[in-house]
Amino acid sequence: MKIAATYVENESGASLARPELFRLLGDCQPGDILLIEQVDRLSRLNATDWERLKDEIRQRRVRVVALDLPTSHMMMTNQGDDFTARMLDALNGMMLDMLAAIARKDYEDRRRRQAQGIVKAKTEGRYKGRPEDTQRNAAIQKMLKAGQSWSSIIAATGASRSTLSRLAKREGEA
Template identity: 30%
Template sequence: MVFGYVRVSTKEQNESRQIKALMDYCKELKQENIYIDKQSGKNFERESYQKLKSILREGDTLIIKELDRLGRNKDMIKEELEYFKNNKIRIKILNIPTTLMDLPKDNQWVFDMINNILVEVLSAIAEEERNKIRIRQAEGIAIAKEQGKYRGRPKAELPKDFEKLFKQWKEEKINATQFTKLLGLKSRTTLYKYIERYETE
C-alpha cells in the first residue's frame, strides 16, 4: 500500500500544499492514507506519525514532500530511516530524486542501496553539524578567554553508565530505544539532549 505523511509546525499553518504535491506525484495515493501532524519536528512523539508507523508493513511505500517534514533532528531522522530500511518499507522524498527511481522487480539491492544512501547522507550532515557546533563553541570560548570573560561552567552531570552505553550506541551494539531504557529515561527526546550535551562539551 501507499501512504503519505504531512507535517506543519503549527495549527495555523496550512497543509494543503504538501497534500497536493503528494497526490499529484502518486495517483494511487488516497487522501485517507495521508497522515497529518501539526506540531514541531523536534522529536517523533507525534500522534499521527506514530499511528502511521504502526500501520506500515513490509512492501509498503511512504511518500513525504521534503525530508525535514519527517523531522528536524538529523540523528533521529537517521534512526527512523534505519527502521524503514530494516522493515523493508520504501520511503520516497519528493525533493530527493534518487528516492523516486522506478525499481525493477526482484531487485531488492537497488532498494537497499537507495535507503543506504539516505542514511549515509543524513549521518554525514549530522556529523558536520556537530563539528560546526564544536568549532563555534571553541571559538567563542577562545575569544572570551582573551577578553578575560570566560569563567567556564560546571560540567553537566550525566546519568550513571552514560559513557559506557554511549560507546555501545555509537558502535551500533544497542539502539536508541534500548539506550533510553538502560538509562532509565522516560523518552528518547531526553536521551538526545544528553547526547548533544555530551558531544559538545
C-alpha cells in the first residue's frame, strides 16, 4: 500500500484538541486508511469525546488500522464480499472501543497514582513543587513597586494573575 502522508502530533491523546489529527482527517478521502502505531496514540479520550472522534472518522469513511490490533490489519487487504467486510468492520470497531476504554482507564490510573505519590511525598517533606523562578519574580516585584499595571506585567513576563497576587501579597508582608 502507498503511504500518502505522515502526520506527527505532540498533543495528548487525552484531549480532543488535536489540530494535526483533524488536519489529517480533513485531508482524508473516503476509503483511506488511518494507520496508527497504537490505539492509545489515537485516543485516551473520555467516552463522550471518543464518540465524537469516532463519528468524525465514520463520517469521513476512514478505516483505522492499528499496529497493535491484528484484526484491523485484515481490513487493509480484505477483497472479500460485503458480509465479510461488515463483519471485519464490526469486530474492528468493538476492539477499538475496548482498547480506547483501556487506554483511558490506564491514563486515569496513572494520574491518580501520581497525585497519590505527590501527596505522600508532601507529607514526608520530599515534594516542594516546581522551583520558583526567583530571577523573574524579583523583576516582577520591581515592576509592582514601580506601580506598573498587572496587565502590563503579565504581558511582559507571561506570569499568571495568581503569581502576581502571591508576589504582591509577599511584597505587602515585607
